[in-house]
Amino acid sequence: MTIRVLLVDDHAVVREGYRRLIEKHQGISVVAEAEDAASGYQAFKCHGPDVVVVDVSMPGRGGIDLVRQIRQLDCDARILIFTMHASATYAQQAFRAGARGYVTKSSPPDVLVSAIRSIYSGRPALCAEINEIIAASSLSDGMSVVDELSPRAFEILRMILEAKSTDEIAAAFNLSPKTVANYHYEIKSKLGVRSDIELVYLCMRQGLVAPLAEQAV
Amino acid sequence: MTIRVLLVDDHAVVREGYRRLIEKHQGISVVAEAEDAASGYQAFKCHGPDVVVVDVSMPGRGGIDLVRQIRQLDCDARILIFTMHASATYAQQAFRAGARGYVTKSSPPDVLVSAIRSIYSGRPALCAEINEIIAASSLSDGMSVVDELSPRAFEILRMILEAKSTDEIAAAFNLSPKTVANYHYEIKSKLGVRSDIELVYLCMRQGLVAPLAEQAV
DNA sequence: GTTTTCCTCGGGAAATTTGCCCAGGAGCCT
DNA sequence: AGGCTCCTGGGCAAATTTCCCGAGGAAAAC
The missing domain is CATH 1.10.10.10 (Winged helix-like DNA-binding domain superfamily/Winged helix DNA-binding domain)
Incomplete structure (x- = not known):
């Protein structure tokens, strides 16, 4: 049984890249792609993927909003934020919205794959960069x-x-x-x-x- | 006779994606990658690629500055800007610096490949999105x-x-x-x-x- | 009731930035 | 050569920022 992944990112080339990277690995396959929050939501309802990989910055409603929507539909959904933003604020927002993982695009390629596996088996996933930044910034608080x-x-x-x-x-x-x-x-x-x-x-x-x-x- | 490409982008996963996408096509291969302007410059000197694909927003000196540098070294260098910024201003600056093409990451994947071919054979390359934006901004009023x-x-x-x-x-x-x-x-x-x-x-x-x-x- | 805490409001002094002028040199066009 | 613009930075007064401090008041905690 393979992990069925839905990719949501507004850049087609980037999706293409992820897909190829992901499908090189055993036990994971991309069952659908979407280029914005609205079609991502539809795709989720259609395919019921095991893991959703979402970029935050997309035209229209952003990725974090999509996370919130999907979680309202299915509170067991496993969603991974995959973005260029190494931002503690974004990460906090994402987790508050119900994401299970947050990985930056500057991470080594297989971090994405292992994050997908982590999330699939119920463990949260954070990349090293975000761990650092969160540790540094939210020693004291945690709120906005x-x-x-x-x-x-x-x-x-x-x-x-x-x-x-x-x-x-x-x-x-x-x-x-x-x-x-x-x-x-x-x-x-x-x-x-x-x-x-x-x-x-x-x-x-x-x-x-x-x-x-x-x-x- | 394959087109030898140098990729410069600060995100490893993104480079990985481009590489896989590009190498799927006959007659093009990625001979080197770099993650910033400085190492991109070194890589250019080492490998003398036929086409350089450069992202604009990178830590340190940006991609446009790298274009200028490379062109100083070799004024025949064929450089393609490949970026998320759909901005006429950026495109103008890029061309002024000596780039031969400007394609946004939101273009369909093969636009990147065909832009590389265009540039290699001496024709400039612009994606549809940028054509629109440039047209719109130039007929609305002069320059910003x-x-x-x-x-x-x-x-x-x-x-x-x-x-x-x-x-x-x-x-x-x-x-x-x-x-x-x-x-x-x-x-x-x-x-x-x-x-x-x-x-x-x-x-x-x-x-x-x-x-x-x-x-x- | 009293202490503690937080908010509001501002002074002071050092460090830094801003605003603006100037000037030499490189490189281009004519 | 002469005239351009661009790049580079010094100088210097005025303004702002940075940081520390204190006083008065209200609210909350003890």
């Missing part, structure tokens, strides 16, 4: 970091994400620019980012910034 | 502001968007931090933004940053 900001800090964060200057924010809240700058610093250090650009990316992943960033700049 | 950046400035912008610090960028390009800071300033003023956050939003609208900010932070 942004939730730990105080209300005031959060308000100021929103203004920062709207690309307002320190002085504009200070004026809007009737604060000293110094106070705003201090909040800005506190936000960055509490969220563990080193620059405003990292801050934007982090907040985008948390859904705090419009995906298309249609900011009036 | 980003295209007015010099090659060097563009490379540095790329690193900035990857949330690299001034010192990291300086180290990657072997420049004085002061020079990088000057470029950073020049970029912001030429693009008419007042902060790094506005810069990110602008570049997102230009397609230079992945829609969901898939940066590993």
Whole structure:
């Protein structure tokens, strides 16, 4: 009996590559492919695969959302996230959504195969890179970091994400620019980012910034 | 007479996939792989491949810079950019650097193979997606502001968007931090933004940053 | 009731970045 | 040769960031 795999990734070439890589191994075969969350969901219902391999970044609803959907349908589904993002936030989101494994694309090729086997036999799978990053970042917490900001800090964060200057924010809240700058610093250090650009990316992943960033700049 | 290909991509699994896909076809074989610009350059010197397939987003100096380097060494080198970014701006920069083709990873698998053949026989190669985007962007209005950046400035912008610090960028390009800071300033003023956050939003609208900010932070 | 904790607000001082100007050199076009 | 743009970085004042600190208040814990 072979492990029946469903591949979900928006890049056809990449799927092709996985398929070939996977099928080189005994006992695993790809029974279906899908290029987005919607068709991935349909394919899951059709084929009832043993393991689903999902990329996170896909047009439309992302891979993590697909995980959540599939798990609602079948809470025993074994889903492996396979992505380029070595991000603790993503990994946390993925596991919270019900994924059983998270492997980055920069891992050696057979890590994918062994992760599929792990998940199939009920063991969670994490690649070395993600283990490191999670260990490093979530020694203390485990929740969405942004939730730990105080209300005031959060308000100021929103203004920062709207690309307002320190002085504009200070004026809007009737604060000293110094106070705003201090909040800005506190936000960055509490969220563990080193620059405003990292801050934007982090907040985008948390859904705090419009995906298309249609900011009036 | 087989076409000898060098693959440059930072993800081992992805390279593996390309290799398998490519080698399924008659008359093409992968003679070497590299995981970053530096080793890609070395591999080019060692093997003198007929065609080089390069990803743009790689740690350290990016793929476009590698194109420029290789072309300096051998101005007949045939280089194909193969990337996830469906961006007219990236494509323009790539061609300006000396690439002969630009294909997105979301293209059907054999587009990669036929692009390699095209390039090998001297014809430029563009995938359908990029043709569309270039057409759309060129008839809507002239060039975007980003295209007015010099090659060097563009490379540095790329690193900035990857949330690299001034010192990291300086180290990657072997420049004085002061020079990088000057470029950073020049970029912001030429693009008419007042902060790094506005810069990110602008570049997102230009397609230079992945829609969901898939940066590993 | 009191201590502890957290939030809010800002000062201070050192370190760093920003904004802008300048200049030499390489390489191109005419 | 003369004029371009590009790449490279120094200089320097002004602004910002970074980090530490304290005070006042509210809420929660003891």
